[in-house]
Structures are given as C-alpha cells and as structure tokens.
Amino acid sequence: MNWTxxxxxxxxxxxxxxxxxxxxxxxxxxxxxxxxxxxxxxxxPVSGANVMARGIVGSVTVDGVEVPxxxxxxxxxxxxxRSGRCLTDRRAVLATWEVRLxxxxxxxxxxxxxxxxxxxxxDPIDAEVTT
Amino acid sequence: MMTQQHVVVAGxxxxxxxxxxALRSRDxxxxxxxxxxxxxxxxxxxxxxxxTYFTGRDPEDLHLGGAGLWQDPQVTLRKGTxxxxxxxxxxxxxxxxxxxxxxxxxILATGSxxxxxxxxxxxxxxxxxxxxxxxxxxxxxxxxxxRVGHDxxxxxxxxxxxxxxxxxxxxxLQALGVESTVVEFAPRLMPLQVDDGGGAVLRRLxxxxxxxxxxxxxxxxxxxxxxxxxxxxxxxxxxxxxxxVVVFATGVRPRDELARDAGLSIGERGGVVVDxxxxxxxxxxxxxxxxxCVDGRVWGLIAPGNAMAExxxxxxxxxxxxxxxxxxxxxxxxxxxxxxxxxxxxxxTPGSLEVSFADAVAGVYKKLVLSDDARTLLGGILVGxxxxxxxxxxxxxxxxxxxxxxxLVPATDGPPGGGELPDGATVCSCNNVTAGDIRDAVTAQGCxxxxxxxxxTRAGTSCGSCVPLVKRLTDTALEEAGVAVGKGMCxxxxxxxxxxxxxxxVTGLRTFSEIIARHGRGRGCxxxxxxxxxxxxxxxxxxxxxxDRGTLQDTNDHMLANLQKDGTYSIVPRIPGGEVTxxxxxxxxxxxxxxxxxxxxxxxxxxxxFGARVEQLPTIWRRLVEAGFECGxxxxxxxxxxxxxxxxxxxxxxxxxxxAMAIRLELRYRGLRAPHKLKxxxxxxxxxxxxxxxxxAGVIATDKGWNLYVGGNGGFSPRHATLLAxxxxxxxxxxxxxxxxxxxxxxxxxxxxxxxxxxxxxxxxEHLRDVVLHDGLGVATDLDAAxxxxxxxxxxxxxxxxxxxxxxxxxxxxxxAADVPxxxxxxxxxxxxxxxxxxPRSSPPVRSSDTSPGPRFISGDxxxxxx
Numbered sequence: 002m003n004w005t006x007x008x009x010x011x012x013x014x015x016x017x018x019x020x021x022x023x024x025x026x027x028x029x030x031x032x033x034x035x036x037x038x039x040x041x042x043x044x045x046p047v048s049g050a051n052v053m054a055r056g057i058v059g060s061v062t063v064d065g066v067e068v069p070x071x072x073x074x075x076x077x078x079x080x081x082x083r084s085g086r087c088l089t090d091r092r093a094v095l096a097t098w099e100v101r102l103x104x105x106x107x108x109x110x111x112x113x114x115x116x117x118x119x120x121x122x123x124d125p126i127d128a129e130v131t132t
Numbered sequence: 133m134m135t136q137q138h139v140v141v142a143g144x145x146x147x148x149x150x151x152x153x154a155l156r157s158r159d160x161x162x163x164x165x166x167x168x169x170x171x172x173x174x175x176x177x178x179x180x181x182x183x184t185y186f187t188g189r190d191p192e193d194l195h196l197g198g199a200g201l202w203q204d205p206q207v208t209l210r211k212g213t214x215x216x217x218x219x220x221x222x223x224x225x226x227x228x229x230x231x232x233x234x235x236x237x238x239i240l241a242t243g244s245x246x247x248x249x250x251x252x253x254x255x256x257x258x259x260x261x262x263x264x265x266x267x268x269x270x271x272x273x274x275x276x277x278x279r280v281g282h283d284x285x286x287x288x289x290x291x292x293x294x295x296x297x298x299x300x301x302x303x304x305l306q307a308l309g310v311e312s313t314v315v316e317f318a319p320r321l322m323p324l325q326v327d328d329g330g331g332a333v334l335r336r337l338x339x340x341x342x343x344x345x346x347x348x349x350x351x352x353x354x355x356x357x358x359x360x361x362x363x364x365x366x367x368x369x370x371x372x373x374x375x376x377v378v379v380f381a382t383g384v385r386p387r388d389e390l391a392r393d394a395g396l397s398i399g400e401r402g403g404v405v406v407d408x409x410x411x412x413x414x415x416x417x418x419x420x421x422x423x424x425c426v427d428g429r430v431w432g433l434i435a436p437g438n439a440m441a442e443x444x445x446x447x448x449x450x451x452x453x454x455x456x457x458x459x460x461x462x463x464x465x466x467x468x469x470x471x472x473x474x475x476x477x478x479x480x481t482p483g484s485l486e487v488s489f490a491d492a493v494a495g496v497y498k499k500l501v502l503s504d505d506a507r508t509l510l511g512g513i514l515v516g517x518x519x520x521x522x523x524x525x526x527x528x529x530x531x532x533x534x535x536x537x538x539x540l541v542p543a544t545d546g547p548p549g550g551g552e553l554p555d556g557a558t559v560c561s562c563n564n565v566t567a568g569d570i571r572d573a574v575t576a577q578g579c580x581x582x583x584x585x586x587x588x589t590r591a592g593t594s595c596g597s598c599v600p601l602v603k604r605l606t607d608t609a610l611e612e613a614g615v616a617v618g619k620g621m622c623x624x625x626x627x628x629x630x631x632x633x634x635x636x637x638v639t640g641l642r643t644f645s646e647i648i649a650r651h652g653r654g655r656g657c658x659x660x661x662x663x664x665x666x667x668x669x670x671x672x673x674x675x676x677x678x679x680d681r682g683t684l685q686d687t688n689d690h691m692l693a694n695l696q697k698d699g700t701y702s703i704v705p706r707i708p709g710g711e712v713t714x715x716x717x718x719x720x721x722x723x724x725x726x727x728x729x730x731x732x733x734x735x736x737x738x739x740x741x742f743g744a745r746v747e748q749l750p751t752i753w754r755r756l757v758e759a760g761f762e763c764g765x766x767x768x769x770x771x772x773x774x775x776x777x778x779x780x781x782x783x784x785x786x787x788x789x790x791x792a793m794a795i796r797l798e799l800r801y802r803g804l805r806a807p808h809k810l811k812x813x814x815x816x817x818x819x820x821x822x823x824x825x826x827x828x829a830g831v832i833a834t835d836k837g838w839n840l841y842v843g844g845n846g847g848f849s850p851r852h853a854t855l856l857a858x859x860x861x862x863x864x865x866x867x868x869x870x871x872x873x874x875x876x877x878x879x880x881x882x883x884x885x886x887x888x889x890x891x892x893x894x895x896x897x898e899h900l901r902d903v904v905l906h907d908g909l910g911v912a913t914d915l916d917a918a919x920x921x922x923x924x925x926x927x928x929x930x931x932x933x934x935x936x937x938x939x940x941x942x943x944x945x946x947x948x949a950a951d952v953p954x955x956x957x958x959x960x961x962x963x964x965x966x967x968x969x970x971x972p973r974s975s976p977p978v979r980s981s982d983t984s985p986g987p988r989f990i991s992g993d994x995x996x997x998x999x
Contacts, residue, residue, distance in 0.1 A: 008947045016655070017683035019947045027946070027954070034645075034655065044956075050699035051954050055687040059657030062623055072658035074687035074695060079658065 004101070004108040010036065013107065018071065020054040023109045028098055029054035030107055031082055033069055039082040040098035040109050041071065047093055048075040061088060085113075137164050139448065140225060140233055142215040142390060143241035144170020146179055147421030147437035149196040151239060154445040156204055164448065165206045167233060169225070171214035172264060175202055180434055183300045183307075185268050190855060194265070215242075218394040220414055239444060240391060240404055240412070240419040244384035244432065249292070253354030258362030259378045262301045271379065275308045278376055286311050288374055290365050292351050293381035294321040299466040301379040302343050306467065313344040313373060315365070320347055325462060325473035326497075329490055330515040333497035337469045337516060340495075354378055386423045386430055399425030408454040410444045418444045426455055433460060435561045442564070459528075461561055463514075463521045465898070469495075470518035475511025475528040476501050484510055489540040498540045500524075507531050522601040526557035526567060559605065560598045565591035567605055574609035582606050582892060599894055621882055622659040625652040629807060629882040633667050637878075642673055644684055662686045663882050666769055669805035670877050672925045675932050676768075676805075677939050688767035691943070692929055693749055694740075698957060698968035701749060702742040703729070704766035705756050706802060709776045709794030709814075710737025719759035727752055730965045736773030736811065738764060743966060745953050747945045753930045762928040763803075769883075770805045771812070774798040775823065779816035779833075788833030790816035793862070797831075800866065803926045804873065807880040807889075811845075812869075825853045828886040829869050834858070838865045842872055842900070843890035851887045854897050857905055870919040871904045871912060 007021040013032040020043045021028050027043035031054075043051045056071040061079060069082040079088045085095035099110030139155070141148045148168055155166060170176070177194040185191060202209045210227075217226040224234040246261035248254045258278075260271045279287060289305040291298045294316025305312040314321070320331025321338065335345050350368035355375075357363035366372040386403040396412045397405040403425030410418045410426075421437035422430060431437065436458035446453035461474035479486055483504035490497045496516035503510055509527045514520065520539060530553075532539065553559070555568025573579040573588045582599070585606045586592050592599040620626035625648075627635065632651065641647045644664055648656055656664075665684035669676050676682075676689055688694050693701035705720065712720075720739055724731045727748060729741035744752055753763075766772060776794030780786030794814040804810065813824030814831040824830030830841040836859040844853030857868055880889040893899060902908030933939045944950040959966040 012947050014683050015680070020945065022946045022949045022952060025955070027956075030947075048697060048699075050697065051956055052687070052695070052699040055690060055695075057658040057661050057686065058655075058683065059624075059661065060655040061657060062654070067654060069655075070657065075697075075699075077658060 004103065004110050006103070006106045006108050008107050010102060010105055010107055013038075016058045018054040018056065018058060020051070021109065023098075026112075027051050028109055029056075029071075030100060030109070031058055031069075031071055033058070036102070037069075038100045038102060038107060039069070040100035041080070041082065041085055042096040045073045045075050045078075046087075046095060047073065047078055047090070050075060053080075053095065058082075063088070136162065137236040138234065139164050139166040139237045139239060140215075140235035141166060141168045141239040141241055142225065143243055143387075143421075143423070144168050144172060144176050144209065144211065145241060145243045145421065146176055146196060146434055147243070147441050148239070148241040149176035149201075150438045151241060151420060151441035151444060152207055153197060153201060154442050155448070156201065156207065158445060158449055159206075162206065165208075167208040167210065169210045169213050169215050169227060169233070171212065171228075172266070173212040174265065175209060175211065177265060179264075182262075182265065182268055183304050185265065185272075185304075191265055191269075193854070215390060218390055218417070220394055220417070223416060236416070237448060238417045240417065240423055241421050241441075242387040242390065242423045244422040245387050246297075246380065247383050247385050248380050249351065249382050251351050251354060253356055253362070254378075254380065256354055256356045256362045256378075257360050258376060259354060259380065262297055262304075262379055262381050263384070268304065271304070271377070272308060275305075275310055275377060279309075282376070287376045289313070289377045289379065290315060290373060290375040291379045291381055292365075293383070294318070294345065294347065295324060295381065295383070296322060296462070296464065296466070298379075298381035299338065301381050302338075303467040305377070305379070306341065306343065310377065311342070311344075313346060313375075314338070315349050315351060315367070316345070316347045317350055318347065321345065322471060322473075324460070325471060325477065326513050326515060327478060327499065329488060329499065330471075330473075330497045330513045333490060333492065333495055333515045334469065334471060336492070337495045338467060341467050341469075343467065384422065384432055386425070388423055391417075391419065391423075399428060399430065401425075401430070403430040408443075409447050410440050410455060411447070418447070420444050427457070431458055433458070433462065435461075435564065438562065439564055461525055461528075463518050463525075468902075470514065470516060470521075472514040472518035472521040472525075473512070474521065474525045475509070477511045477513050479510075481510055487536045487540065489537070500536050500539060502532070502536060506536065509536075522559075522598045525561065526553050526559050526601075530554060530557065553605070559601055560589075560591035563590040565589045570602060570605045571609045574606060575613050579606070580610065583888070603894075621663060622657055624648060624654045624656050624660050627651060629663055629667070629884075630879045632663065633670070633878055636664075636667050637671060642668065643680055645680065656684075658686075659882070662689070662769075665689065666805050666807065669770075672921050675927075675939075676929065677933065677942070682939075682942065691746060691749060692763065692767060692933065693744065694767045696742055696968070699954060700742070700957065700968075701744050701746065702740050702766075703744055703749070703752060703756075704734065704738055704740050704764040705761035706764040706798070707738040707773075708798040708802075709774055709791050711776075711791055711795060716760070720756075720761075723752060723755045723759070726755075728966060730967065734766075734773075736766075737775050738766075738773060740766070743959070743968075745945065745957070746943055747950065747953070750934060750940055750943050754934055757928070757931055757934060763930040765803060765929070768805065769808050770803060771798070771801040771810045774801075774812040774814060775827070776814040777816050777819075777821035779814075783816060785819060786816035786833070787835050788816050788838065790814040790822065790831075790833060793831065793838070793865075794822075796862075797866070797869065800923055801869075801873065803929065804877075804922055806873070806877045808883050808885045810873065810886070826850065827853060829853070829872065831865060831869075837861050840865060840868055843886045843897075845885050845887045847885075849887075853887075854890065856897065856901055867916065868904050871915045872900065874915040874918045875900070875903055875911075 005023050013019050013030055015034050018029045018031040029041050029043040031039040043053050045052050052074050055074045058071050060067050061070050070079050072079045078090050080095050085097040087093035097113045101108050176196045214228045215225045216228050224232045226232055246263035261267055287310045289310040289312040291301045291314045294314045302312045302314050321334050352368045353366040355364035362378050364372055364374045388404050391404040392398055399405050404412055404419040406412050406419050406424045410420055420440035422432050440455055443453045443455050463472035479501045485502045485506050488499035499513045501511040509532050553567040557567045559565055559567050569589050573585045577588055579585045579588050582603045592602045635651050661684040665681055693703055724741045729743050732740050734740050774794040774797045776790045779790035811827045812829045813822040813827040815822040815824045816833045824832055825841050826844045826846045830853045832839045838860045839858050840856045841853035842856045876886055958969040960969050
C-alpha cells in the first residue's frame with residue numbers, strides 16, 4: 002500500500018484543514034481538536050471549485066451521534082467527514098482518502114471508493130464507503 | 133360573468149384606506165372597482181402619528197397603503213377633490229371639480245373636523261386646530277415665521293383642551309421651542325381617560341416637562357393685537373395670559389353634511405345613523421369611521437373605524453358581519469409620558485372594586501377595576517408606566533388568576549402568574565387580532581417569526597404597543613409547535629447572538645473552546661463559529677486571525693478577501709469616501725495589470741480586483757500597502773464604505789462638505805465588526821446623490837447641519853432609512869452614529885441587518901431615539917466608551933498579516949507545494965479582461981429516471997474517485 006507524506010501534523014490547524022497535492026489530486030486534510038485526521042476531496046462537488054480545505058470544521062448531531070463535519074465555503078453544504086456524504090444535499094458526495102499520522106507526519110493513502118445506490122427519485126440516496 | 137360594480141368612497145382618511153385595503157385583499161373575483169375621493173392633497177395617512185411631523189419625520193412616512201394599493205388598476209384615488217352632494221335616486225355623487233361620479237354602492241368615510249369653540253377671537257391669525265397634516269404644517273410655518281421677529285424672548289403658546297389631542301398639540305409646541313400652557317375646562321387632564329388620581333400624577337409629569345397646566349379653567353376670549361394677530365387669552369375668572377399662538381383641541385365633530393343634505397338620518401349629537409352592518413337608511417349607502425353613528429354613539433378612535441371598514445367590506449361581499457361595538461381603550465405616549473386607559477376605567481359597573489398603586493415620586497399611577505368578587509378584570513388606568521397595558525388590556529372580562537396587586541408592581545410584560553391568554557382575548561385592538569389568531573398564524577399558517585406573524589395577521593402594525601405581547605405569544609406558540617426549537621443559533625448554543633454577546637462581554641472569555649465549554653456544547657459549526665469570531669472582534673480583542681480564531685472565520689474573513697466562484701478571491705482596498713488621487717488610481721491600475729486582475733468599480737465607490745489566488749494575496753497586498761492603501765474590509769461583516777456625493781466644495785447645490793464628513797466617518801468606523809455588513813452614505817444636500825437613505829446610516833446635509841437616517845438597505849428587501857435626528861452638528865452626528873452602531877452590534881441577531889433589527893426593536897425608532905439622543909437606558913457612557921475603544925485600537929488587518937510569519941503561512945495553495953497554483957483554474961478573455969471558465973453549477977449526478985436496483989459507480993466531474 003502506498004502512503005504519501007504531505008506535511009507535518011503541526012502544519013494543519015486544530016479544527017481546521019489544509020490543501021495538499023497528491024499525485025495531481027487535490028486533497029483537503031482535516032484535523033480535529035483530538036488530532037484525529039480526515040482526508041477528503043478539495044473540490045467542492047456543487048460549485049466545481051477547489052475550496053473545501055477553506056471550509057469550517059464542526060459537528061452536527063445525527064440520531065444522537067456527534068458527526069464531525071466540514072462545510073463548503075462556497076454554498077455552505079455540510080459534509081460528514083467520515084464518509085464524504087453531504088448531510089444537507091443528499092445528492093452531493095465528497096471523495097475520501099485514507100489518512101494516517103506516521104511519526105509526526107501526515108500521510109495520505111489510497112482513495113476510498115464511493116458507491117452510490119441509485120434509488121427512486123423521491124427517496125434519499127444511500128452512499129456506501131468501501132476500501 | 134358578473135358585471136363589475138363600482139364602489140365610491142367619500143373621504144380618504146385612515147378608515148377609507150382600511151376599507152380599500154380589505155376590499156382589494158378579499159375581493160378575489162374582482163367584483164368591485166373602487167374610487168376614493170378625498171379633499172386632502174395627499175393619499176390617506178396615519179393621523180394618529182401626526183405629532184411625529186414635529187419630531188422630524190418626513191410627512192410621506194405617514195402615508196398609508198404604499199404605492200401598490202393606489203396603483204392597483206381596480207383602485208382610483210382622487211386626491212384634492214371633495215364630494216359636494218349625493219344624488220341618491222341617480223346613484224351618483226357630485227364633486228367640487230364639477231363632475232359626477234356614478235356608484236353602485238357609496239361608502240361615507242368623511243371622518244370629522246376639528247371644532248373651534250364659539251369664543252370671541254377664535255378666528256384671529258395665530259389660532260389653529262390640530263387635525264390634518266396641513267393644520268400641523270400651517271402651525272409650524274406660523275411659529276417659524278413669527279420666531280424671526282422674536283429673538284428677544286421665547287414664543288408662548290396656549291392649547292385649549294387638556295385631552296389627548298391637546299397634550300399632543302402641547303408636545304408639538306414644545307418641539308417647536310414654544311413655551312406652552314394647557315388649559316382644560318375639567319378639573320383634571322385627559323378627563324375622558326383618567327381619574328383624579330391618574331390626573332394628578334399626569335399633571336405633575338407634564339409640568340416637569342416645562343408645560344404649564346391650568347385645569348378647571350374656562351376660556352372667555354382670544355385677545356388680538358395689530359394686524360389681527362393673537363396676543364393673549366382671557367379666562368372666565370377674569371385672568372389672562374399672553375400668547376403668540378393658540379391651538380384649539382376641544383374635540384371633533386362628524387362631517388355629516390353630505391348625509392344631512394341627502395336626507396339620511398342623523399344622530400342626536402351628529403353622525404350618520406347606521407345599523408350594525410354599517411348601512412344607512414339607504415341600502416346603497418354605508419357609513420364607516422368617525423362619521424358613523426352606531427347605537428347612538430360616534431367612535432373617534434381608529435380601532436372601531438377599522439372594524440367598521442371590515443364589516444362594510446364583508447357585507448359587500450355577501451357576508452353577515454356585524455359591528456360588535458368597541459371600547460375606548462387607549463395607550464399613548466404623550467410628551468414621553470405613558471398613559472393608558474382600558475375597559476371600565478372609571479368603575480361604572482355596579483359593585484366594582486378598585487386596586488390602585490401610586491408613587492408620586494416616581495410619577496407612576498396604576499389602577500385596576502375588578503368585578504365585585506375581585507376576580508374578573510373590568511378595566512384600568514395606567515399613568516407614567518404603561519408597560520403592562522399590552523398584557524392587561526386583553527384580560528378585560530377574564531379572571532386575573534393571581535393577586536391583582538401583582539399586576540401593579542413591578543412592571544411586567546406578561547401575566548405575572550405565567551398564565552396564558554385565552555384565544556378570544558384581543559391582543560391588537562387597532563387591527564382586532566386575538567391571541568387565538570396569533571397562535572393560528574403559527575400553527576396553521578406556518579409563520580416562523582414575529583415578522584411573519586405581523587404581516588400575516590397585521591397585529592402590531594398600527595400603533596405597535598402590542599408588539600412585545602405578540603412576540604411572547606409567537607415564541608410560545610413556536611415552542612409548543614416544536615417549529616423553532618428555542619431561540620438559539622444552532623444545536624451548539626441555546627443563546628441568541630445578543631445573549632451570547634452579553635455573556636462573552638461579562639465573562640471576558642476570549643477563545644472559542646472556553647466559550648463553547650461554558651455557554652454551549654459540542655464542537656461548533658459553520659453557524660456559531662463565525663458569530664463568536666464576530667463577537668470577539670466587536671469586543672476589540674485583537675486580530676481576527678489571532679490564536680484559534682482563524683478556523684472560526686468564514687473563508688472571506690479567513691483569507692481577508694472575497695471568495696469568487698472559481699475559488700480565487702477579489703481584493704478591495706479602502707478608498708475613504710470614494711475620494712482617490714490620480715496617483716492612487718495609477719498604482720491600483722499598475723498592480724491590477726501586473727497580476728492580471730479583472731477590475732470593476734463597486735457600488736460603494738471603490739475598485740474591486742478579481743482573480744487573485746490564495747498564495748498571491750500577500751504579494752498583492754504588500755504592493756498595495758506600499759502604495760499607501762489599507763484593507764477595505766469588503767470581506768467582513770463590518771463597515772464597508774461611506775458613499776458620498778461631491779458636496780459643497782465643488783457642487784453648486786451642496787450645502788455641507790459631504791466628502792470630508794464621509795471620510796471622517798469611514799476612518800472612524802473602519803474595521804468595526806457587526807452582526808452584518810454596515811454601509812453609510814453622506815449627501816451634501818437634499819438632492820441625495822449619495823443615495824444615503826438606502827444605507828444603514830444615511831446622512832443628509834441641511835443648511836443647519838445634518839439629518840441622520842437609520843435602518844435602510846438595498847439588497848433583497850430594499851427599505852428606506854428612517855429619520856432619527858435632524859440638524860445635528862458634526863459632533864452630535866458622530867455621537868449619534870456611535871451609539872446607534874454599538875447598540876445595534878450588542879443587541880442584533882445573527883446576520884440581522886439594521887433594517888430588520890429596527891423593525892423588531894421593541895418601541896422602534898422612538899425607542900432608538902430615546903436611547904441615542906436622550907440616553908433613555910442610561911447606557912450612553914458605555915456605548916460611547918465602546919466606540920472610543922474601537923477607534924483607539926484600530927489597526928490595518930492586512931499590514932498586521934504581512935508582518936506576522938504565522939499568519940502569512942495560511943496563504944498557500946498546497947502545504948506540500950506552496951508555489952503550485954491550483955491547476956484547475958481556467959480563464960478566457962472577455963471585453964479585454966479575463967473571466968473564469970467553469971463547469972456550470974450542474975444538476976446532481978443521479979438521473980431520476982434511473983431506478984434500477986443494485987450498487988453502481990458514479991463518475992464524472994462531480995465526484996473524484998481515485999484507484
């Protein structure tokens with residue numbers, strides 16, 4: 002498995018994000034206050050602009066569970082950092098990558114495939130994340 | 133198809149307006165067209181607020197109905213035209229313009245005229261009545277002309293009549309700088325509204341304002357001097373008073389001459405006799421408002437007038453509404469003194485009991501009238517503090533439920549026992565809206581805010597005294613419906629922005645983690661984080677990117693620039709007052725050219741440069757700062773610009789130096805963070821070329837100083853700013869804006885602009901005027917200090933970033949490839965400049981027709997999937 006070192010942990014602000022280039026792909030690395038990391042697409046799927054690392058990191062409670070989120074700075078859709086699923090517009094999805102802390106360095110791994118099960122128009126769409 | 137019928141309304145006052153408004157909103161089928169004929173040279177206006185003409189309000193602000201109603205093709209308004217006769221058999225009216233107008237149905241809404249008592253000399257020059265805008269304008273004009281010849285002493289005025297209108301008129305004279313004396317025949321002021329106890333407190337309060345009061349005094353004669361001018365008054369007891377101007381406020385009489393001449397029945401004390409459906413003897417003629425006599429009584433108040441208008445409309449449309457009668461409840465602020473009287477205020481009900489409270493020192497008198505078992509509220513009188521009126525008035529006829537004295541002290545907005553108003557209780561008596569109507573607006577009509585409820589039910593849209601109660605009822609109904617869970621901003625904070633501001637100010641907490649730990653829960657989100665960042669910035673706690681604050685900021689504040697659709701930013705240097713030297717322009721041009729930035733002049737009289745990438749921002753700003761520019765805060769919820777016209781230094785019409793004032797204001801308020809953006813405008817004369825009235829604070833020069841308008845905005849729902857103060861000098865203007873801004877910043881909701889804030893502010897513009905000009909809340913020193921603190925601590929945000937390596941490190945495209953620009957940016961050339969090429973905001977990647985089951989991959993430019 003290929004891991005690419007992109008920066009030191011200290012380069013990513015707590016509850017913030019930075020953009021990195023990995024093999025030509027634009028990835029946003031997100032760090033929470035507890036130092037847990039997420040890697041999502043830097044491209045905002047709704048506007049098509051590469052801006053997601055400039056979104057605000059936060060949380061929202063869904064069914065009693067606190068979900069870590071990032072909001073698009075462009076049109077304010079809110080995404081679940083864990084799955085890349087959009088919580089405010091069920092049709093939008095962010096790609097996600099494996100990410101890890103390796104001796105003080107942030108490393109990006111392989112992309113996680115996103116599958117979307119098409120559903121009748123009126124129903125919410127389920128997105129499943131598999132490695 | 134039914135043929136359209138023609139309704140003619142004789143009279144164009146407030147009740148005529150209500151009639152037309154109700155007819156047009158209910159007559160969906162377009163069965164009626166309506167012609168309104170009124171002798172005043174203007175559309176219907178708010179006569180109740182007439183005195184605001186003296187506190188500087190534009191007479192046009194009083195107009196009712198807006199342009200929309202009078203431009204309705206089914207509505208014709210004939211201003212400056214009087215109906216002179218009714219031809220009942222021919223069903224037409226004759227006008228003073230000499231033409232005839234046919235009708236299918238005639239509505240008499242001619243109102244009243246102000247009576248002049250049959251006293252010698254009451255027709256001398258300098259004698260006035262107080263009824264129309266023209267009366268008030270004539271009075272003002274006379275006083276202002278007279279003052280020219282009387283620099284040596286103050287002018288003196290006598291108001292005959294110590295009732296509601298008389299005290300209004302005395303207030304008007306005071307506002308004009310005329311020393312006034314109120315003369316009342318009865319032994320107390322406002323004899324129809326208050327009892328002796330209330331009258332005594334009222335008298336003391338009025339006298340403290342410098343108005344002389346003479347009760348139990350009958351007028352014998354108006355004394356005249358040369359050229360037929362008033363110079364004094366003589367009373368029945370032989371005493372006399374010097375006077376330069378006399379205002380008669382001794383009551384009104386129905387204008388029923390048309391009906392008399394047409395042979396309709398007239399009441400014993402005047403007024404056209406109508407039945408409970410507002411019909412006269414002639415089934416084709418109705419009468420509404422002050423000209424109508426129902427059950428032997430004429431109603432001189434707006435609420436019963438509006439109710440009659442609604443009844444008349446309902447009948448025309450085939451309904452069966454009847455006029456239910458009314459009471460003479462009133463709440464007013466006279467010369468700043470609250471007076472309210474409601475229900476059976478004088479305890480006329482047999483066996484009724486009274487509970488009263490009087491504090492002569494504080495100037496408060498309150499009395500409740502209760503049924504003989506002391507349980508049911510029958511009426512009451514409130515003088516000096518009428519804050520409980522809105523809660524008490526709807527309780528008339530209801531059981532109070534608690535010890536009645538709890539209602540008298542201390543003042544309260546709601547029932548002290550936490551009791552709830554029954555559905556049938558009238559909340560807004562001007563528009564006849566009940567507590568049930570308001571609950572229904574929330575539960576059945578989907579209203580989610582006080583503003584929604586006001587526009588849906590019209591509650592609180594006339595005199596506004598019930599707005600606190602409407603708000604309480606709305607909030608309760610929303611909570612019960614589970615529509616809006618609390619007033620909090622988001623799931624992390626149950627506090628409103630104003631509450632949070634207060635909490636942060638008091639606790640002195642300065643980081644987001646401390647604030648959310650103390651006042652909220654969870655980790656925050658894109659709603660609460662920028663609010664806290666803004667609150668901290670408003671409190672003057674250092675740079676917006678200091679400590680953990682960078683990650684709280686919306687991207688515009690985070691990058692100190694404005695995000696554009698392709699992810700690049702635009703840059704706006706400050707150009708105070710829109711004044712820029714040719715050298716400055718050349719520098720901006722040189723920099724824009726060097727970085728190939730698209731340039732455009734903004735609406736705020738400065739220059740916007742587009743297409744700067746994140747990593748270019750510091751380089752561009754270094755050049756701008758070197759050229760003498762500073763941050764323009766176009767990206768912030770903060771002061772944007774102060775737009776100005778060229779003013780009297782060049783303009784041949786200008787009366788003040790609007791550019792100098794605009795620059796002074798812009799330099800004073802630059803960097804000031806607020807719940808939303810703030811814009812100002814300064815015009816050098818009444819031509820208003822700076823469009824200042826569309827700004828949060830608009831300043832318009834007069835030959836004596838500056839008029840200050842507040843709460844305007846352009847944008848999605850444009851609103852003209854409202855006059856706050858007139859003829860301010862430079863220092864007075866700056867102080868007023870200082871206080872207005874800080875008060876707004878401390879109390880507004882998230883993303884609430886000044887227009888919406890002012891709309892929801894309890895007490896509205898009057899309250900704001902009280903706070904800003906008269907320090908009514910005793911917080912002026914605090915507000916002034918807050919603004920001085922802001923001015924003293926201002927630093928250019930961009931210069932600070934350029935000197936701070938930690939902050940500079942944020943401005944990179946990729947942390948692992950700092951020099952590589954976003955490879956996806958594409959541009960094309962249009963009209964000699966570049967513009968982004970971007971895939972348009974497209975529909976989602978799932979086709980709605982695709983319903984085949986089973987997993988499938990999505991690809992395309994919306995979702996990136998790497999193998």
